Amino acid sequence: MEQVAMNTALKASESTLSEIExxxxxDVNRCFQCGxxxxxxxxxxxxxxxxxxxxxxxxxxxxxxxxxxxxxWLCVGCGNCYSRCxxxxxxxxxxxxxxxxxxxxGYPVAEKNVDVFNDSFLKTVQYTGRLYEAGLTxxxxxxxxxxxxxxxxxxxxxxxxKISPFPxxxxxxxxxxxxxxxxxxxKGAK
Ligand code: SF4
Ligand code: SF4
Numbered sequence: 001m002e003q004v005a006m007n008t009a010l011k012a013s014e015s016t017l018s019e020i021e022x023x024x025x026x027d028v029n030r031c032f033q034c035g036x037x038x039x040x041x042x043x044x045x046x047x048x049x050x051x052x053x054x055x056x057x058x059x060x061x062x063x064x065x066x067x068x069x070x071x072x073w074l075c076v077g078c079g080n081c082y083s084r085c086x087x088x089x090x091x092x093x094x095x096x097x098x099x100x101x102x103x104x105x106g107y108p109v110a111e112k113n114v115d116v117f118n119d120s121f122l123k124t125v126q127y128t129g130r131l132y133e134a135g136l137t138x139x140x141x142x143x144x145x146x147x148x149x150x151x152x153x154x155x156x157x158x159x160x161x162k163i164s165p166f167p168x169x170x171x172x173x174x175x176x177x178x179x180x181x182x183x184x185x186x187k188g189a190k
Contacts, residue, residue, distance in 0.1 A: 013061045016101075020058065024097035028058040030087045037081030037091055047071040048110075051081050051091045054098075067102040071095070073111035116144045126180045129173030133163040 021027055031052075038050035049057070049071045057066050066072065075095040082090050102109070109115045120139035124132040137154065141147050157163045170176070 013063045016063045016105075017058060017061060020063070020094075020097060020101060023101070024090070024094045026089050026091070026094045026097075028055050028089075028094075031055045031059065031085075031089055032087065034086060036084050036086065037089075040080040040084055042078060042080070043071075043074045043076060047074045051075070051095075054095075055089065055091070064107075066098060067105065067107040068110055070110040072098040072102065073109065073114040113144045113146070116140060119143075122180075124167075126177055127173070128167040129170035129176045130168065132167040134165050135167060 017028075033052060033056060035050075035052050037055075038044055038052040041051055044050045047070050049069050051071065054066055054069060054071055057069075072095045075092060077092040077096070079092055082088075082092055085091070103115075117140050120136050120143060121131065123139060124135045128135070134154075137150050141149050154163070158165065
């Protein structure tokens with residue numbers, strides 16, 4: 001009975017791994033674990049796993065652990081790893097894919113505030129056509145519960161004209177909103 005359960009679990013992780021590789025265009029078996037990506041990654045010191053370890057876990061079929069990892073949320077997409085990888089693995093895109101799939105599959109988000117920030121950022125772009133810093137701050141602060149985040153520097157930045165309390169609406173914001181609409185339709189049609 002245990003053998004049957006193990007085989008089913010292995011098959012499930014194999015098909016999820018194929019989905020990850022297909023959507024990210026990253027073949028994890030190309031990685032030979034040199035560690036160059038981990039050495040240049042600016043967030044490894046605060047994450048649970050390094051990018052090298054994430055790839056190693058995928059090679060071993062540990063998809064559940066990878067979906068729950070903080071690394072996939074803390075990756076800032078700087079591209080240091082990708083530009084230095086001797087096997088040309090696009091790790092930032094792999095992490096993007098893992099974030100999307102982990103949410104779609106209902107895994108707990110390891111870094112909730114990163115998810116809230118990403119979502120708040122996109123909402124301001126959807127409604128104003130570009131980043132609206134003050135709106136992003138208000139949305140993020142209220143949704144994350146970090147009510148005073150950034151409040152120490154905001155008045156000074158406004159005084160210097162670096163940020164405005166009002167959004168700068170772009171001309172093509174209707175088209176930008178349509179991109180979001182189309183993306184939602186594509187997701188629904190999947
Ligand atoms: S740099 Fe590339 S080959 Fe080396 S461990 Fe990282 S992903 Fe693997
Ligand atoms: S893209 Fe992500 S994983 Fe790669 S070095 Fe930058 S933060 Fe680290």
